Amino acid sequence: MFSSAVQHGVRCPPTKRTVKNLDPKRLHISDIIDLNGPVLPTVKFGATPRTSQQLDYFCTKTPFPPNSRGFLYYHSRPGLPPGAGEIRFRVVDSKSASHSAADLFANGRDLLDHTGHRPWRIHMLQLYAARDYDPVRRLLLSNGLIGAAQDHETEQRVSMNAMRTFGGSTILDTISDAFVIRQLPIATLRLTLIHDECIVPTTCISHLFWRNRPETVEGSDERRRVYQGAAVVRLELKKAETNKMFYGVKEGEVVLVLRILKLLDPVGADGVPFCLPEGGDLIQGTSPSFYWCTSLDRARRLGIITPSSLKILEELYMGKNASAGTTVMKCPSS
Numbered sequence: 289m290f291s292s293a294v295q296h297g298v299r300c301p302p303t304k305r306t307v308k309n310l311d312p313k314r315l316h317i318s319d320i321i322d323l324n325g326p327v328l329p330t331v332k333f334g335a336t337p338r339t340s341q342q343l344d345y346f347c348t349k350t351p352f353p354p355n356s357r358g359f360l361y362y363h364s365r366p367g368l369p370p371g372a373g374e375i376r377f378r379v380v381d382s383k384s385a386s387h388s389a390a391d392l393f394a395n396g397r398d399l400l401d402h403t404g405h406r407p408w409r410i411h412m413l414q415l416y417a418a419r420d421y422d423p424v425r426r427l428l429l430s431n432g433l434i435g436a437a438q439d440h441e442t443e444q445r446v447s448m449n450a451m452r453t454f455g456g457s458t459i460l461d462t463i464s465d466a467f468v469i470r471q472l473p474i475a476t477l478r479l480t481l482i483h484d485e486c487i488v489p490t491t492c493i494s495h496l497f498w499r500n501r502p503e504t505v506e507g508s509d510e511r512r513r514v515y516q517g518a519a520v521v522r523l524e525l526k527k528a529e530t531n532k533m534f535y536g537v538k539e540g541e542v543v544l545v546l547r548i549l550k551l552l553d554p555v556g557a558d559g560v561p562f563c564l565p566e567g568g569d570l571i572q573g574t575s576p577s578f579y580w581c582t583s584l585d586r587a588r589r590l591g592i593i594t595p596s597s598l599k600i601l602e603e604l605y606m607g608k609n610a611s612a613g614t615t616v617m618k619c620p621s622s
Contacts, residue, residue: 315389323352339423346402370442372461374409416446463597473498488591517553525605535578543581
């Protein structure tokens with residue numbers, strides 16, 4: 289329940305960190321904790337005995353960043369299936385004169401993970417896969433943030449798939465979520481997908497190539513470069529506009545594709561900036577002449593899509609309200 293430190297041979301008093309509330313709408317000043325300092329700081333969740341848990345910033349060896357003082361809270365979105373959601377940490381301004389927890393929370397910022405590109409989090413699937421997180425689950429229940437039925441269904445979903453760890457896998461609460469890939473280029477992408485019907489613990493998307501498309505300039509000898517660094521990407525549906533857009537796909541056929549939305553490290557190792565086309569760039573397949581795709585039948589077999597997730601994608605990319613920026617794309621060889 290306590291953490292202590294030794295400075296200049298003198299043992300400092302232990303730091304008490306107690307969290308009794310994870311509801312961002314009902315926070316109190318007393319809910320503020322300081323995670324700065326030790327590796328794996330210990331936090332007590334709730335008021336009953338044996339409710340302590342060590343929190344890991346990254347790989348059990350990296351301490352939380354300086355000024356990691358704020359609120360642990362439950363972050364969720366309405367309408368998502370059991371298993372979605374996460375615990376985040378809202379960093380507050382230690383110099384603020386405000387005595388309102390609501391104001392401090394509203395003016396704070398979510399702590400980022402070690403990459404600096406996405407919020408640090410403990411995903412709900414991690415809470416249910418590891419018994420060490422039981423105190424957090426019980427506090428979510430006592431705070432009324434999840435109900436008994438949701439808790440039971442999530443536990444059943446996780447145990448059914450024998451989930452224990454998610455190392456190297458990106459968890460998507462819904463198929464339409466954009467997500468961060470930490471280090472390009474990678475040939476295989478591992479995803480854990482939460483659908484209305486089920487949870488798919490790990491599915492792999494392979495044979496990915498991350499070449500950019502140099503502008504076609506007469507007399508230019510510019511070659512394709514490989515995207516590097518971190519990027520924001522998203523799964524989408526795409527209708528083939530020509531027979532030469534995707535390998536073995538006829539014009540008019542709908543397939544699943546992967547789009548780069550933003551490069552978070554836009555300058556390559558050679559110091560030359562990458563330039564994404566307007567609306568982003570589709571990932572290429574083995575051949576530089578074709579974009580990567582997978583058929584909807586194969587995506588179903590792999591568990592990437594289900595009836596509910598396909599409906600979400602169809603409404604976003606195939607319906608009348610589909611954005612022109614996500615439906616128009618040149619061939620990779622152009």
